[in-house]
Amino acid sequence: MRIAVIGAGAAGCFSAIELGRRLPDASISVYEAGKVPLAKVAITGGGRCNLTNSFAGIDNLTKAYPRGERLMKRALSAFSHEDVWKWFEKEGVRLVLQDDNCVFPKSQDAMQIVRTLTGLLRRLDVPIFTGKKVVSLLPGFRIGFADGTQAEADMVIVTTGGAKAFPFLEALGLEIVPPVPSLFTFNIDSPIKELMGTVVEKASASIPGTAFKAAGPLLVTDWGMSGPAILKLSSYAARYLSENGYKATIAVNWLNRTSTEAREMLDGYAAGNPRKQLSSVHPDELPSRLWDHILAQAGLDAGKKWAETGRKGLNRLAEVLTGDIYSMTGKGRFKDEFVTCGGVALSEINMSTMESRKHPGLYFAGEVLDIDAITGGFNLQAAWSTGYVAAVSAATAAGISAAGLR
């Protein structure tokens, strides 16, 4: 039984290990286009590798996986975040859970994950052939490489990550959901950029007229806005923002509260501090410079007394606090993580096995599928879970066909 794994990233190496463990007599080969395996894993989480998440607070999987939530529900039931924890600890990688629910190696070193996976492949005698870029795949399976060589396999697991392999997959008649980037920061045209470095811990951001909304810390940068709230919004609205040329109206709720709650808070400030200036009394969570900016956005004079502000002024301030409008003028970069939204359409595969419906024996795992997540370790979790399911399914099918040959 010859099994080819295309791509030596997180999903590819993980599935090759699980295959190697289940099929010691099979000939398993991993083909990698780049010079080294797991190049991306080495730089994940700023070099620390946020390899999974505790999933605390994820009451609905669409919050973590805007695309692929149904498939991930099944894949997680086969190989969960707890399984990932046990798997790596069993291999000697001590893990730590951070307060923000992200899981990292205790060593804080992504290279420990790389060494663990490549070491296991070596011990299982599963070779990784680097510099082997796959350019064609014919049913059966015949694999063509960019260097003109070819290989044959009885089964193939495609784990090529983002967009690079889509041409040869399209040639197989597979539907590809057009790739667009996810997890980026927003370029904003506003003087708020002068407040760069300001962080508001409990904010939310939304796109008015749509259902896209995300809560969490928001960071003002010298080009616009970043932080978990913005990155999550970029993920939820990845396709919408792409279709709109990364130009959109963004509403920031600085308190992540309703305008009625904000208005009640302001009434309390006015009643308790009538003689004080607007600039001197503000919610603890909003730094003074940001508060002055918000007053200016509401057209209010910071030197005005609370008692003189009046009903209209307080209403305006409540509106700005809970729906401060900005123009997004473009997409920034997020150096710690970015992923591709889009990929092999999930309708093409059997969600319980990751096998192609059109081409039996062809499996998929990882980011090549139309699955992507917000930041926090969910993307690597998808690679481990889908890699596991593809390997177990392929190994089961291989066992069955090997039995049939005897």
Ligand SMILES: Cc1cc2nc3c(=O)[nH]c(=O)nc-3n(C[C@H](O)[C@H](O)[C@H](O)COP(=O)(O)OP(=O)(O)OC[C@H]3O[C@@H](n4cnc5c(N)ncnc54)[C@H](O)[C@@H]3O)c2cc1C
């Ligand atoms: C900077 C950065 C930081 C990140 N940090 C995190 C994090 O901390 N936590 C998290 O959960 N996620 C993180 N991610 C996302 C995560 O790395 C990916 O979701 C994950 O690596 C996907 O795994 P994969 O195996 O599907 O794809 P990849 O890791 O991209 O691996 C695919 C492999 O296939 C190879 N390949 C592609 N085309 C071919 C071809 N035609 N022939 C042969 N080989 C091919 C590629 O060279 C690559 O080695 C980060 C992403 C980036 C870019």
